[in-house]
Amino acid sequence: MKNQEALLQLFIDILEKEAKPDDAGIPLGISNRHIHLSQNEIDKLFGKGHQLTKIKDLSQPGQYACKETVTICGPRGVIEKVRVLGPARPATQVEVMTGDCFKLGISVPVRQSGEISDTPGITIIGATGSVEIDRGVIVAQRHIHMSPEDAHAYKVRDGERVMIKLASERGGIFDNVVIRVSSKFRLECHLDVEEANAMGLNSKSKVYIIKNNQEEM
Amino acid sequence: MKNQEALLQLFIDILEKEAKPDDAGIPLGISNRHIHLSQNEIDKLFGKGHQLTKIKDLSQPGQYACKETVTICGPRGVIEKVRVLGPARPATQVEVMTGDCFKLGISVPVRQSGEISDTPGITIIGATGSVEIDRGVIVAQRHIHMSPEDAHAYKVRDGERVMIKLASERGGIFDNVVIRVSSKFRLECHLDVEEANAMGLNSKSKVYIIKNNQEEM
Numbered sequence: 292m293k294n295q296e297a298l299l300q301l302f303i304d305i306l307e308k309e310a311k312p313d314d315a316g317i318p319l320g321i322s323n324r325h326i327h328l329s330q331n332e333i334d335k336l337f338g339k340g341h342q343l344t345k346i347k348d349l350s351q352p353g354q355y356a357c358k359e360t361v362t363i364c365g366p367r368g369v370i371e372k373v374r375v376l377g378p379a380r381p382a383t384q385v386e387v388m389t390g391d392c393f394k395l396g397i398s399v400p401v402r403q404s405g406e407i408s409d410t411p412g413i414t415i416i417g418a419t420g421s422v423e424i425d426r427g428v429i430v431a432q433r434h435i436h437m438s439p440e441d442a443h444a445y446k447v448r449d450g451e452r453v454m455i456k457l458a459s460e461r462g463g464i465f466d467n468v469v470i471r472v473s474s475k476f477r478l479e480c481h482l483d484v485e486e487a488n489a490m491g492l493n494s495k496s497k498v499y500i501i502k503n504n505q506e507e508m
Numbered sequence: 509m510k511n512q513e514a515l516l517q518l519f520i521d522i523l524e525k526e527a528k529p530d531d532a533g534i535p536l537g538i539s540n541r542h543i544h545l546s547q548n549e550i551d552k553l554f555g556k557g558h559q560l561t562k563i564k565d566l567s568q569p570g571q572y573a574c575k576e577t578v579t580i581c582g583p584r585g586v587i588e589k590v591r592v593l594g595p596a597r598p599a600t601q602v603e604v605m606t607g608d609c610f611k612l613g614i615s616v617p618v619r620q621s622g623e624i625s626d627t628p629g630i631t632i633i634g635a636t637g638s639v640e641i642d643r644g645v646i647v648a649q650r651h652i653h654m655s656p657e658d659a660h661a662y663k664v665r666d667g668e669r670v671m672i673k674l675a676s677e678r679g680g681i682f683d684n685v686v687i688r689v690s691s692k693f694r695l696e697c698h699l700d701v702e703e704a705n706a707m708g709l710n711s712k713s714k715v716y717i718i719k720n721n722q723e724e725m
Contacts, residue, residue, distance in 0.1 A: 388705065389705035389706075389708070390607075390701060390702070390705055401677055401678055401708065433678070454680070460618055460684065461618060461650070461682075461684060462683045462684060463671070463680060463681045463682040463683040463684075464680045464681040464683075465678075465680040465706075466679045466680040466681075467677065467678060467679060467680075484607060484702075485607070485701075485702045485705045485706045486678075486706040488605065488606035488607055488702040488706070489606075489682075489700075489702045489703040489705070489706035489707070490706070491606070491618065
C-alpha cells in the first residue's frame, strides 16, 4: 500500500496547488437554521406593511440578520427562535438542519437556495399571526459563493460541484459542494452547523478546493 | 486538471480495492448523546444498589440501552432524556454532540472512549438524586470496531487512524477514524448524529475504508 499512498498524496498535492490561487483558503460561514420571508408572509406574521429590523449585516452583500424570529411547527414538534434573514424575498424559504427534521417530524430534501419545488411545507408562527406554507422547507446544499473573478482564479464555473478539504482534528473532505457565481457575491463557503461540527470547524476555519469535475476551460 | 483527476480516481480505486475485503462495506452505527455510569453514580442517581434495566441490545456484544435516562446540566443550559447505556463501567462518561456543548455552555474535547483525563465535568440528575462529576464529558472520536480477523482482512491495526468514504448525496470522506480491535467487537463504524447528518447517512448506510497510514505489515 505504501507507494500507492505516497502517490495518492502527491496527486492530491498537485490538485490542491492547481485549484488554489493562494494559500489563504476560502472563508467559512456556518449557517444555523433560519428563514427567508416574502412580504406577504411578513404581513401575516408581523403585521401589514411591517418592515424587517436589521440587527447585523451578513457577509454576503445586502443580506442581514433581523431582530424578528419565528416558531416553526411540524407534525411532531416545534422549534422556537428561528432567526429571520432579510431582505424580503419573492418566496418564503425555511432552512433547517437534518437533525431538526426528526424533531419537526418532516422529511426534508437537500436543496440549493431557491429550489423549493416538491419540498414540504410547515406552519410558521410570528408576533402577530401564523401562516401555513405548502412548500419551502429545505436542508441547504453546501456551496461556495464567489465573484466571476474568483471563479476565474479557482478555474470553476457557476453550478459546478467541487470537493473541499477541511483541515482539523475531525478533518476530511466534503464532496458535492456547489459553486455559485455572481458579481454580488463575496468569497465564502457555506456549511450548516451539523456539517461544521462534524468536521470540527468554527467561523475562523478555512476551506480548500481540492478537486473539480469540470472539463478543461 | 483532467488527466490528474483521472489518475487520482484510479489510485483511490486501487486503494479501495486493496483495503476492502469485499464490496459489502462496513455497517454504520449512529450514536446520539448518551451516558455510561459507574455503579457509584448509579447508586446516587437511581438509589443504592439499583440495577440498570435493559430495554434493547446494542450491536456491540454485551452493550445495551437502558430504560433509565438522566438530565445533564452545564453552566448555560440543560439537556433532558440522555439515555443511559449499560452495563455499569468503572468510570462515568458522558458522550455529547458538538452542538450540545454550546447549549450546555462547556467546551468539550474530541476523545476516544475511556480517555477522560483533562475533560470537563458536569452535573447529572437522576430519578432519586444528582451528582456532580469533575470530569468525563467527551465528544466521541469517530471509530471502527472490529475483530482481530477483520483487522487482518482490512490490513489495519488497533489504534491506527484511517479515512472512510461515505457515498451519498452529501457524501465525502472522514479522516482520523480510529480502528479499535478486540475479540469482543463486532464490525461497525461509529459516527455521532452530527457526523451522520453532515454526510446524509442513516442506519442502513455503509462506510468504506479508502486509505490507511500503516507501515507494511
